Structure formats: structure tokens, C-alpha cells
Amino acid sequence: MTILIHNATLLPCTPDMPVLGNGWIQVDGATITATGSGPAPDLPDAEIIDVGGDVVMPGMVNPHCHMAMTLFRGLGEDVDDRLFRYILPLERKFVTPEMVRAGTALAALEMIEGGVTTVADMYYFERQVGQVVAEAGMRGVVGQTIADFDPPDHRTIDEGFALTDALVSEFSGHPRVTPSIAPHAPYSTGMSVMHRVARWADDHPGIPAQIHLAEMDSEMEWCASNHGLRPVELVERTGLLRKGLICAHCLQVNDREIEMMARAGVGVAHNARSNGKAGRGIAPVEAMRKAGIPVGIATDGAMSGNTLDLFSQFAPVSMFQKLLGRSRKPMPAKEVIRMATMEGARVLGMDEHIGSLEAGKQADLIRIDLSAPRMQPIYDHYSTLVFATMPGDVRDVMVAGQWLMRGREVVTLERRKVLRDALQVAAQFKAEMTRIDETGDGAP
Amino acid sequence: MTILIHNATLLPCTPDMPVLGNGWIQVDGATITATGSGPAPDLPDAEIIDVGGDVVMPGMVNPHCHMAMTLFRGLGEDVDDRLFRYILPLERKFVTPEMVRAGTALAALEMIEGGVTTVADMYYFERQVGQVVAEAGMRGVVGQTIADFDPPDHRTIDEGFALTDALVSEFSGHPRVTPSIAPHAPYSTGMSVMHRVARWADDHPGIPAQIHLAEMDSEMEWCASNHGLRPVELVERTGLLRKGLICAHCLQVNDREIEMMARAGVGVAHNARSNGKAGRGIAPVEAMRKAGIPVGIATDGAMSGNTLDLFSQFAPVSMFQKLLGRSRKPMPAKEVIRMATMEGARVLGMDEHIGSLEAGKQADLIRIDLSAPRMQPIYDHYSTLVFATMPGDVRDVMVAGQWLMRGREVVTLERRKVLRDALQVAAQFKAEMTRIDETGDGAP
Numbered sequence: 031m032t033i034l035i036h037n038a039t040l041l042p043c044t045p046d047m048p049v050l051g052n053g054w055i056q057v058d059g060a061t062i063t064a065t066g067s068g069p070a071p072d073l074p075d076a077e078i079i080d081v082g083g084d085v086v087m088p089g090m091v092n093p094h095c096h097m098a099m100t101l102f103r104g105l106g107e108d109v110d111d112r113l114f115r116y117i118l119p120l121e122r123k124f125v126t127p128e129m130v131r132a133g134t135a136l137a138a139l140e141m142i143e144g145g146v147t148t149v150a151d152m153y154y155f156e157r158q159v160g161q162v163v164a165e166a167g168m169r170g171v172v173g174q175t176i177a178d179f180d181p182p183d184h185r186t187i188d189e190g191f192a193l194t195d196a197l198v199s200e201f202s203g204h205p206r207v208t209p210s211i212a213p214h215a216p217y218s219t220g221m222s223v224m225h226r227v228a229r230w231a232d233d234h235p236g237i238p239a240q241i242h243l244a245e246m247d248s249e250m251e252w253c254a255s256n257h258g259l260r261p262v263e264l265v266e267r268t269g270l271l272r273k274g275l276i277c278a279h280c281l282q283v284n285d286r287e288i289e290m291m292a293r294a295g296v297g298v299a300h301n302a303r304s305n306g307k308a309g310r311g312i313a314p315v316e317a318m319r320k321a322g323i324p325v326g327i328a329t330d331g332a333m334s335g336n337t338l339d340l341f342s343q344f345a346p347v348s349m350f351q352k353l354l355g356r357s358r359k360p361m362p363a364k365e366v367i368r369m370a371t372m373e374g375a376r377v378l379g380m381d382e383h384i385g386s387l388e389a390g391k392q393a394d395l396i397r398i399d400l401s402a403p404r405m406q407p408i409y410d411h412y413s414t415l416v417f418a419t420m421p422g423d424v425r426d427v428m429v430a431g432q433w434l435m436r437g438r439e440v441v442t443l444e445r446r447k448v449l450r451d452a453l454q455v456a457a458q459f460k461a462e463m464t465r466i467d468e469t470g471d472g473a474p
Numbered sequence: 475m476t477i478l479i480h481n482a483t484l485l486p487c488t489p490d491m492p493v494l495g496n497g498w499i500q501v502d503g504a505t506i507t508a509t510g511s512g513p514a515p516d517l518p519d520a521e522i523i524d525v526g527g528d529v530v531m532p533g534m535v536n537p538h539c540h541m542a543m544t545l546f547r548g549l550g551e552d553v554d555d556r557l558f559r560y561i562l563p564l565e566r567k568f569v570t571p572e573m574v575r576a577g578t579a580l581a582a583l584e585m586i587e588g589g590v591t592t593v594a595d596m597y598y599f600e601r602q603v604g605q606v607v608a609e610a611g612m613r614g615v616v617g618q619t620i621a622d623f624d625p626p627d628h629r630t631i632d633e634g635f636a637l638t639d640a641l642v643s644e645f646s647g648h649p650r651v652t653p654s655i656a657p658h659a660p661y662s663t664g665m666s667v668m669h670r671v672a673r674w675a676d677d678h679p680g681i682p683a684q685i686h687l688a689e690m691d692s693e694m695e696w697c698a699s700n701h702g703l704r705p706v707e708l709v710e711r712t713g714l715l716r717k718g719l720i721c722a723h724c725l726q727v728n729d730r731e732i733e734m735m736a737r738a739g740v741g742v743a744h745n746a747r748s749n750g751k752a753g754r755g756i757a758p759v760e761a762m763r764k765a766g767i768p769v770g771i772a773t774d775g776a777m778s779g780n781t782l783d784l785f786s787q788f789a790p791v792s793m794f795q796k797l798l799g800r801s802r803k804p805m806p807a808k809e810v811i812r813m814a815t816m817e818g819a820r821v822l823g824m825d826e827h828i829g830s831l832e833a834g835k836q837a838d839l840i841r842i843d844l845s846a847p848r849m850q851p852i853y854d855h856y857s858t859l860v861f862a863t864m865p866g867d868v869r870d871v872m873v874a875g876q877w878l879m880r881g882r883e884v885v886t887l888e889r890r891k892v893l894r895d896a897l898q899v900a901a902q903f904k905a906e907m908t909r910i911d912e913t914g915d916g917a918p
Contacts (some may be wrong), residue, residue: 306793349750
């Protein structure tokens with residue numbers, strides 16, 4: 031089956047980041063077979079789609095998320111001790127395979143509606159995450175969390191590794207879902223577990239690892255007082271700082287550590303809204319990119335950043351670097367879009383297959399309508415996309431040649447059921463929060 | 475004519491900021507005559523509107539804008555010297571009453587679509603701004619700019635005052651449009667003009683004044699080297715720092731100046747995205763509010779902040795204060811909504827008439843649909859509105875009892891004509907930018 035999309039404002043996100051008027055793109059099966067601008071090829075047997083001048087660009091890549099945490103969106107927003115008062119008790123009591131399925135489906139629905147086609151997730155019961163991502167038609171790196179704080183799906187580190195092995199077995203060879211191992215963070219795994227993850231990774235070439243890194247003051251203190259090291263140094267000692275490691279946050283990294291990370295070949299997932307909302311600081315994104323580290327734009331979980339589309343992140347990503355540099359110049363709009371597409375793909379080690387619209391790559395693409403008054407006039411499409419476009423402007427979404435959304439209707443998920451299931455869990459959360467508030471007791 | 479809106483999630487934005495389930499609001503003519511929650515009154519002759527649980531809250535107040543600059547939206551976004559290379563030459567050549575009309579209409583369309591019902595504008599040919607605001611059905615404070623840099627509509631300061639006097643005559647007594655005087659900034663008017671504005675203000679009680687204040691390093695330097703003062707001190711010396719002065723930006727204000735501003739009774743328009751995008755810094759909003767200064771949330775012109783809805787500002791407003799405070803606690807979501815409504819009304823001296831939904835106030839209100847997956851579930855409506863709602867979620871907009879938008883259709887402006895007029899001006903801008911790039915010559 032051949033599809034020809036034409037009359038597009040084509041942003042292929044190839045290295046020069048061109049904007050091609052009268053653009054077209056040919057898709058055969060899951061693959062892009064040709065692109066161009068000017069007269070489209072004559073393909074009598076193809077399905078021909080005239081997008082009326084709309085932008086067509088690669089589907090966006092969200093390299094750090096906890097999808098199921100949509101169910102915690104905005105919960106205890108202004109409560110200072112919300113983590114210990116509500117969130118950890120709720121997770122211990124309610125995080126089950128069914129809850130993970132419900133929250134992940136809501137996340138997939140939101141991400142598809144917002145133009146995100148690839149996500150890297152790390153949470154619990156990650157098998158369910160992989161299943162939902164597969165059913166939703168998205169592309170995903172699904173990471174089984176391993177942590178020592180008695181998380182909902184494993185009581186011991188051995189159990190965590192067993193879950194990871196099962197995940198790898200289940201999704202090995204899947205065309206869109208890549209299993210991954212996710213040691214939670216230096217302070218919540220400890221050095222010995224990270225050593226073990228590094229050895230596991232030696233035995234599983236091509237399986238990406240994910241970790242929260244250099245995010246919090248308390249993490250800096252833990253690393254210093256327990257090991258006399260900073261987080262990046264500590265991870266490096268364990269052998270885990272290596273190509274394929276996806277490092278989320280990286281707020282507290284100095285020049286020497288940036289150099290170390292670049293040499294090791296890690297990728298960074300930058301979570302501007304999550305970091306800003308927690309008041310934690312601004313990641314040195316310009317410095318990391320200058321050193322050659324690929325940096326993608328991520329949402330974190332909806333509990334931290336509230337929304338899972340990348341448009342909501344773009345202005346903060348750009349403004350934060352401009353504020354750091356006290357200038358209008360840092361992080362121009364074009365670079366923001368590069369990070370959201372091609373560079374995010376590099377972070378996930380998928381840049382040979384996705385991230386740009388080029389012959390031979392997977393047909394992961396989105397169509398965006400820029401006609402709203404809020405976006406007019408347009409002098410620079412990248413400026414428009416970064417500072418004025420919103421998730422609701424995305425019209426169509428395709429992954430691997432399959433439509434996930436057409437005309438704002440997601441076709442791979444049952445919208446009503448997804449929302450109903452999510453609200454059922456939320457009702458349980460609300461009842462438990464009332465109980466906690468009345469009894470002052472966060473324990474189940 | 476009586477309208478009864480019921481079955482609302484009512485956010486009246488009264489001091490306690492309640493969220494009222496099963497809320498209702500009665501509107502007679504331009505005025506709110508009753509509100510409540512629970513069973514709605516029986517009004518047999520009223521138009522009854524069931525909003526199906528949607529949020530109904532006050533229309534939002536944008537206390538600093540240059541509406542006509544929508545035509546410059548994203549122009550030269552990544553060009554470091556864009557002000558002198560493009561913008562000032564384009565303004566000198568193209569800013570006419572017709573251009574101001576076109577740009578202001580586009581701004582009004584966007585603001586109504588995004589739930590902004592009241593705007594304070596400062597630009598040139600402000601008579602046209604007032605006319606468009608009146609025709610669009612919005613509420614506005616329209617400020618004639620007075621500046622010494624040879625702006626498009628006056629060659630001398632005397633001419634600037636004459637334009638202001640004419641503006642006051644034209645809109646004196648208008649139910650929705652308030653004329654205003656707008657000395658551009660300390661460095662672009664000089665002390666003598668500010669003295670004169672202060673005397674003019676003495677003669678025109680109740681006419682608000684607007685000024686850009688303490689925004690830029692170059693402004694700090696100008697004030698220091700010419701007068702040995704800081705901007706706030708300089709304005710205070712002229713007698714202009716007084717109740718009714720709307721101060722935009724206020725990035726560089728110290729504790730003593732904040733105290734001075736609070737005592738004088740000024741209001742502040744905080745432009746988070748504009749300031750962030752320019753890399754200029756973060757206004758000490760928490761400190762100003764703690765001192766008792768009302769602070770509203772503003773967009774600045776679309777050239778600076780790109781969009782004119784307040785939703786785009788909310789996350790930056792909150793995150794910037796949290797980053798300043800290195801904590802999740804500052805600027806909770808509820809306070810952000812308070813600033814966008816009641817506090818913005820105070821900044822404009824309109825708090826007796828708008829800013830909250832209470833009997834006796836003007837019926838300026840908006841209806842918002844929070845059903846999109848991106849906003850679900852809802853634990854706290856303020857969190858949802860600040861961190862997940864977007865302008866496209868606004869369904870209906872009413873000002874002074876008149877519908878400006880119903881079901882996303884703006885009824886007071888001709889959408890197609892507004893867009894066509896704006897694109898015609900943009901085409902002229904593009905041609906001139908090409909000429910400038912080819913000749914290297916910014917002069918007309």
C-alpha cells in the first residue's frame with residue numbers, strides 16, 4: 031500500500047532543517063520511500079492526501095516519561111510534602127497492572143493527540159506499558175524500574191531483574207516496542223545495583239538503560255556523604271555511564287562531568303517544565319549540546335510537568351537557556367525543533383530509523399494546522415511551532431505507516447473507555463486522600 | 475433580558491477563591507445580578523444555558539499589550555539585532571492607522587478566542603485601537619504612547635499630548651473603553667516629559683497612565699549616567715509614581731523600590747514570557763505581591779511573547795517564582811488565577827467593576843471545557859487551569875452581558891477579513907525585509 035502526502039509545508043528535520051514549500055512524501059508500508067518539494071510523483075495506485083499547505087514534520091520524541099502517572103496529574107499541586115503525604119502511599123496501595131494500564135492508555139491518548147509518536151517510559155509493571163504502547167500504535171522504549179525503596183512491583187532487586195528479563199523476552203524483536211532497564215537513580219539503587227546493571231547491560235547489547243541523574247540537592251548530598259562523589263562520577267565508576275544510557279534531568283553537572291558524559295556517549299532527556307515547577311534549577315543544555323551530547327525534550331510524568339505534549343515544553347526550554355545566558359540568542363527555535371525530533375531520536379539510539387523524514391526511515395509523521403489567528407502571520411515556521419503552536423493544532427499522526435489519529439480522532443484507542451478507566455482510579459485516589467487528610471495517616 | 479447560566483463549575487475568583495459545584499449565575503443586561511451553587515432560581519423569562527459542568531470564571535485581564543504588534547509575531551525571532559535591523563525601520567515605514575487597525579483586530583480575535591476580555595494597550599494611533607476594541611466588544615484601557623524617538627504618529631511631544639487629548643475626548647464616558655496616557659519609558663521620554671505627564675494626570679483624575687519600567691540593563695545605565703538614579707527613583711522624582719500608574723515589567727526593582735511602589739499605589743504588569751524570551755531576568759513577583767502591590771499577568775506584544783492569551787503565561791509565571799525560590803512552594807496555581815482575574819483588574823483600577831463574578835459587577839465571563847485527556851483527571855481546578863488548559867479549551871466569552879464568542883465562533887469580528895488584512899500587511903513586511911537583507915539598509 032502506497033500513500034502520497036502532498037501540498038505540504040514539509041519540515042523534514044534533516045541536518046539543514048529546511049522548510050520546503052509544496053512538499054510531498056511517499057510512504058510504502060511502514061517506510062518512507064521518497065520525499066521532495068515541487069511537483070509530486072505520479073503514483074496511480076497510491077492513496078493521495080492533499081494536506082492543504084499544513085506542516086508535515088517527524089513525529090516528536092519524548093525521551094523521559096512515567097506514562098501511568100497521568101493518574102496523579104496535578105494531585106496535591108500546592109502541597110509541600112505531597113510526595114510523602116500522598117504520592118508514595120497512593121503508589122504503594124494502588125499501583126497494580128490494571129492501574130498502570132489505565133494511566134498508560136490515558137498518556138498514550140494525550141501524546142498521540144499532541145503529536146508525540148515515540149516515548150521512553152520508566153515505571154512499574156512495565157510489561158503493561160509495553161502492551162498499551164503496542165496497542166496504541168506508538169513507538170516506545172519501555173524501562174522496568176529497579177529501585178530499593180520497596181516499589182509496587184518488586185520486593186527485592188533480584189525480582190526487579192527478573193521483571194526486566196521477562197520484559198526483554200516479551201518484546202524482543204517487536205517492531206515498535208524496545209525493552210529497557212531502568213535503575214531508578216543513584217540514591218535509590220546504590221552502587222552495587224548499578225554495577226550489576228552495568229554487567230547486565232554488557233550481556234544485553236542494544237538494550238538501552240535509563241536513569242534519573244543529577245536532579246536534586248538531596249541526591250548530591252547522598253552521593254557526597256556515602257561515596258564522596260558527585261552523581262555523574264558515581265555512575266561512571268560503576269561502568270554504567272556508556273553509550274545507550276538515557277540520563278534524565280542532569281541539572282547539576284559541571285564542565286568536567288559534561289566532558290565525561292560526552293566521551294561516554296550518553297544521551298540526556300531535558301525536562302524543563304518538571305524542573306521549573308519543582309524549582310530545582312535549569313539544566314545547562316547549551317553547554318551539554320556544545321560538548322556533543324544529544325539532548326532531547328521530555329515531559330517527565332504528568333505528576334511533575336502536568337502535560338505530555340512537547341509544545342508545552344518548547345517555550346520553557348528556550349526561555350530557560352536565554353535566562354541562563356542573559357540574552358535572546360541561546361536556543362533558537364530551530365534548535366528546539368531539532369531536539370524534539372532528530373536529537374531525541376539520537377538520545378534513544380533510534381536515529382537510524384526515526385527523527386527525520388527521509389527515504390528509508392520509518393513513516394512516523396504528524397500534520398499540523400497553523401491557521402489559527404494565534405499563529406498568524408508566519409515569518410518563520412520554527413518560531414511559530416515553538417512559541418505559538420499547541421497540541422490541539424496537530425491534525426493527523428502516523429507511526430510506521432499506520433494512522434494513529436486522523437482529523438483529531440485517535441483511531442487506535444477507545445477514548446471514552448480510556449477516560450472512564452482513568453476516572454475510576456482517580457476516584458479511588460480521592461477517597462484515599464480524604465482518608466489520609468482525616469486520619470493524618472499516609473500508611474495504607 | 476435575563477440570562478441564567480447553570481450547571482457550572484463556578485470559579486467566582488472572590489477572595490477565598492472557591493470552586494463551586496452546580497454553580498449558577500444570573501445576568502441582567504450588562505450586569506451580574508446573582509450567583510450561587512445548588513438549585514438555580516426559577517426564572518421563567520430568562521434564557522437558560524446549561525454549561526454541562528464546564529468551568530465558568532471571570533474573563534481574564536491582560537494588563538500590558540501592544541495589540542497591533544501581532545503583525546510582527548515571530549519576525550526575526552532568532553536575529554540578534556532584530557530591533558534595529560527590522561522592527562524600527564518597519565514601524566517607521568508601515569505603521570499607519572490602517573495597519574494599527576489590522577493588527578489590533580487580529581489581536582482582539584486571538585484574545586477573545588483565548589478568554590481575555592480586558593486588555594491594557596499602549597501603541598501608536600491609539601484612537602484606532604480604541605475603535606477596534608469597542609467594535610470587538612472587549613474592554614480596554616487604550617494608552618497613547620508618548621516618546622522622543624520619532625515614533626510613527628507624532629514628531630513632537632506636543633503632538634503626542636494632542637493625540638492623547640483627542641483620545642480622551644473620543645472615549646470619555648465610553649462604557650468599555652478607557653483612554654490612557656502612556657509615556658514610553660524613562661529613557662525614551664526623559665524626566666521633563668514625565669513631569670509634564672504627571673501634571674497632565676493631575677488635571678485628568680481617573681485616567682490611568684502606563685509605562686515600561688525597570689526592564690533593561692540599558693535603561694538602568696541610562697538612568698544612572700544621566701540622573702544618578704534607578705528607574706523607579708527617577709519616576710518617583712517626577713511625581714508620576716502614583717495610584718493609577720500601570721508599570722510594565724519591573725524586573726530590576728530592589729526592596730526599597732518595591733516599598734516605594736507599594737506606598738505610591740502603583741500596579742504592575744508582569745510579562746513572564748516576554749522577559750524570559752529576551753533573557754532579561756525574572757521579576758520579583760512574590761516580593762512585590764507580599765508588599766501589597768497588585769501584579770497582573772500580561773502578554774506584552776506578540777513580537778515579544780508571541781501569543782496573547784494568558785494560559786501561555788501561567789506556567790512560566792509560576793515556574794519563574796519557583797526557580798527564584800528554589801522550591802515548589804512559591805506562586806501556587808490558585809494565586810496565578812487570582813492574578814489573571816481580580817488582581818489584574820486592580821492593576822487597571824477596575825476592580826469595582828470586573829475581575830470576579832459577583833452580583834453588581836459587569837458580566838465579563840468565560841466558559842472553559844476541561845474534558846480533553848490532557849486535563850484529566852482533575853484533582854484541583856486551579857492546577858488544571860494553570861498547567862494544562864490551553865486557549866483552545868475556552869468555549870464561550872461574554873463581556874458586559876454580550877456574547878463575543880459562542881462555541882469557539884467569535885461573533886463580533888469577521889474572522890476571514892481580519893486574517894486577510896493581517897496577511898496583506900505581513901506580505902509588505904516580508905518584501906521590505908528582503909529589501910533590507912539585500913541592501914543591508916534598514917532605513918526606508
